[in-house]
Amino acid sequence: MLPAGGVYTNATDMAHYLMFHINQGRVDGRPLLRDDLMKAMHTVAFPNRTRRSDTVGHRCRSFRPEAYYSHGGGGYGFGSYMIMFPG
16 A cells, blocks of 8 residues: 555644645745745646646645645555645
8 A cells, every 4th residue: 555655644743744734835934845846736737617626645625715625545444534724
């Protein structure tokens, strides 16, 4: 499963990962990635006319007026789903 992009982690580290995205690639106020790379990660590559679509590693949708990003997966007896509302 690891070659397919499997992530094995705990809830605390996943929360740090989500905050990294919500804080636009910054940790403790310092950038880990260039701004253009973070923007590319949250840009829909092939927009769908009726709804938002996939970005690099996330699915972008909207709930009422606010956009959110999500991703899920699982295997070998576990499953997970993350959702982040950057706004």
